[in-house]
Amino acid sequence: MTWNLKRxxxxxxCPWIKGVDPHDIPDGYCETKHANLASTIARPGELNLGTLTVMACHESPVGDEAHCVGWLANQAGPGNNIGLRLSLMSCGNAGKIRLRGDQHERFEDTLP
Known part of the structure; x- marks a missing residue:
C-alpha cells in the first residue's frame, strides 16, 4: 500500500539548512523544544523497526503535521534511519523531495 508525503x-x-537560525522559527521555538527532537534521530548501529518517530515541519498546523523535509533527507541519507528508508520504499512521491541549499549532516549542528 502506497502513501504520500504531505509536502x-x-x-x-528549516533548521537543517546551513545558515538558518532556528531561533527565527515562529511560535516559540526554543532549545528545550529542539532537544526533544533528538528522539527522532536514528542512532548509529540501531535498527528500530517499531513505531517511527518523525520530526514535523514547523510550518505544518497542529493536528495536520507534515514531515520536516530536511529531516527526511537527512535521515534517509547520512542519518541512515533504516526504518524511515523502509517506509519510503512505499511512498509514492518520495522522488519529488526538494531541498534548499547546503544541509547540516548532523542533528547537533542544526542549533547554533
Missing part, C-alpha cells in the same frame, strides 16, 4: 519541498526556515 515535498523544504521550507525556507
Amino acid at each position: 515535498t519541498a523544504q521550507c525556507a526556515k
Whole structure:
C-alpha cells in the first residue's frame, strides 16, 4: 500500500539548512523544544523497526503535521534511519523531495 508525503519541498526556515537560525522559527521555538527532537534521530548501529518517530515541519498546523523535509533527507541519507528508508520504499512521491541549499549532516549542528 502506497502513501504520500504531505509536502515535498523544504521550507525556507528549516533548521537543517546551513545558515538558518532556528531561533527565527515562529511560535516559540526554543532549545528545550529542539532537544526533544533528538528522539527522532536514528542512532548509529540501531535498527528500530517499531513505531517511527518523525520530526514535523514547523510550518505544518497542529493536528495536520507534515514531515520536516530536511529531516527526511537527512535521515534517509547520512542519518541512515533504516526504518524511515523502509517506509519510503512505499511512498509514492518520495522522488519529488526538494531541498534548499547546503544541509547540516548532523542533528547537533542544526542549533547554533
